[in-house]
Amino acid sequence: MRALVLRAVAVMALVLAWISTASAQTTLTQWNFNALTGANIPVIGTGTLGGYGQGSPPSLVSSIVYNGTLIDSGTVVTGTTYNRSLTVNPPLISTLDDTVGIWFSAPTTGMSAGQAVQLSWSQTIGFRSSRYWQVLVSTTGGTTGFSVPSGATGSSISQFVTGYTGTTPATAISGTTTVNVNSTGLIDFRTIGSGTLGNFINNTVTSTGTVWSAPLAAGFVDNISITLPTGQGFENNSNFAFAIVGAFDPSYGGSSGTNGYVSSFTGLDSTNVVTGYNRSAASGGSMRLDLVTVSAVSAVPEPTTYAMLGASALIGCSIAWRHRRQSRLEDSREG
Helix, strand or coil: HHHHHHHHHHHHHHHHHHHHHHEEEEEEEEECCCCCCCCEEEEEEEEEEEEEECCCCCCCCCCCEEEEEEEECCCCCCCCCCCEEECCCHHHHHHHCCCEEEEEECCCCCCCCCCEEEEEEEECCCCCCCEEEEEEEECCCCCCCCECCCEEEEEEEEEEEEEEECCCEEEEEEEEEEEECCCEEEEEEEEEEEEEEEECCEEECCCCEEEECCCCCCCCEEEEECCCCCCCCCCCCCCCCCCCCCECCCCCCCCHHHHHHHCCCCCCCCCCCEEECCCCCCCCEEEEEEEEEEEEEEEEHHHHHHHHHHHHHHHHHHHHHHHHHHHHHHHHHHC
């Protein structure tokens, strides 16, 4: 019996070691947007980006630092911890669902068998920007061929964040922001706020000083992710690309951007001039991205698979024990 227990423990240790190995990941491409020149060039790997359904994204001016996420270890202004992020400000209210945003192209070549493509990023939303955003994917490269993924595994995050509201001077606010990404890549982002004003993310730092003496955090939520299913052409693809675009409220069935897009702060549409979606007819409210990362991760089996592996290990030990016991009985009879 003791030998059986030891054998079972050894097999389960191997199973746990396999599970641990399955969680390893490799970063293929990452953007942190901190370089004073070439900020849109990845700091790891290769890739390009551009405006989806619009012109190129706003250029990152070398003298201005848009506050990035606090977990970004890169710096822009010497002697400070200031880093910057990519600001996307598409004219959402005048567009259809899933038609305007930002795209990224990043090859996934060099992946090992059994690995899946994972997209992760830090994100913050201005209080009048859209609550809903959509991840689109492409296996053909370029700026076409994007579609909604299916069967993906998205993250669900509640993070306490600090930001600010108002203009000058800024008023610090804080609270819990929730971000959920579903299996089809729909991002539901509820930002912080109080009263009639929510998260305001226009605060900047300059290379010669600061707009405010102590720039506040911009309300970033970190480690938002979606792991794409394997076997659909995303792995080892030199033409892999993805986009993050503004999305309608999923409960809305019409085609009007005025009513389809709702505020990340209040959930109201732009007919409410105080806390509604849009700050102007030509501008859709700001959204920022930082640490945009494409990784190769092991396709971890479902919990039921773990259970089956454990059960198989115990069954195997039981069979071995019975076989050994039978052999001993036979030996004793012969003796």
